[in-house]
Amino acid sequence: MWYNVDYNKLGVLLLPTFLRKPKTIAFVTVLIEPIKDLHYTWLQKRDFDWYRLKHNGQLCKLRKVLNDNLDPSLRRIYIDEGTAFPREYIYTQAENKPKYLGTFYIKSQDEYENTGVDFIVFVPQSIIDSNIYQLKYLLKYYKLAGKRYMIQLI
Known part of the structure; x- marks a missing residue:
C-alpha cells in the first residue's frame, strides 16, 4: 500500500550514485531514524483507529x-x-x-x-x-x- 515505505531503501535510492558509500549510507540512515519512528507511531495509531471503526454496539x-x-x-x-x-x-x-x-x-x-x-x-x-x-x-x-x-x- 501507499503507506508502507522502506525509508532506508528510499534514503539510499535518493542519494546520487557516486555518494553511495558505506559511511554516507550510514549517515543517511541515522538522519532518517526520526522519520521511521514517526511513521511507526502513525502505523500503530492507524491500526488502533481501524480496530475501533470495525467494531460497534452489536x-x-x-x-x-x-x-x-x-x-x-x-x-x-x-x-x-x-x-x-x-x-x-x-x-x-x-x-x-x-x-x-x-x-x-x-x-x-x-x-x-x-x-x-x-x-x-x-x-x-x-x-x-x-x-x-x-x-x-x-x-x-x-x-x-x-x-x-x-x-x-x-
Missing part, C-alpha cells in the same frame, strides 16, 4: 472487544439480553378486580419492562477487581446510545 462485536481487551486468553466474558418481566399490580376494592395474588417473586427494579436493562454483561470476579474502570469505559464507548447495561459476576 452484542457479538461488543463481546469480542471486551474479550480482546480484558480477557484475551480465556475469553470468559459473555453478554446476554436483559430481562423484561411485566409488572404485576395489586388492585384496590374500588376497582372490583379479583384479590387472588398468586405467587410473587421479588425482582429488582432493573428487571421490569421499560425500566430495566437492555443487556447484561457477565464478567469474572478477577476482571472486575482489576479492570472495572476499563470495562465501564469500553462499554460506554461501544454501546449504542440509549442502551442500558448491567454488569454481573459469572
Whole structure:
C-alpha cells in the first residue's frame, strides 16, 4: 500500500550514485531514524483507529472487544439480553378486580419492562477487581446510545 515505505531503501535510492558509500549510507540512515519512528507511531495509531471503526454496539462485536481487551486468553466474558418481566399490580376494592395474588417473586427494579436493562454483561470476579474502570469505559464507548447495561459476576 501507499503507506508502507522502506525509508532506508528510499534514503539510499535518493542519494546520487557516486555518494553511495558505506559511511554516507550510514549517515543517511541515522538522519532518517526520526522519520521511521514517526511513521511507526502513525502505523500503530492507524491500526488502533481501524480496530475501533470495525467494531460497534452489536452484542457479538461488543463481546469480542471486551474479550480482546480484558480477557484475551480465556475469553470468559459473555453478554446476554436483559430481562423484561411485566409488572404485576395489586388492585384496590374500588376497582372490583379479583384479590387472588398468586405467587410473587421479588425482582429488582432493573428487571421490569421499560425500566430495566437492555443487556447484561457477565464478567469474572478477577476482571472486575482489576479492570472495572476499563470495562465501564469500553462499554460506554461501544454501546449504542440509549442502551442500558448491567454488569454481573459469572
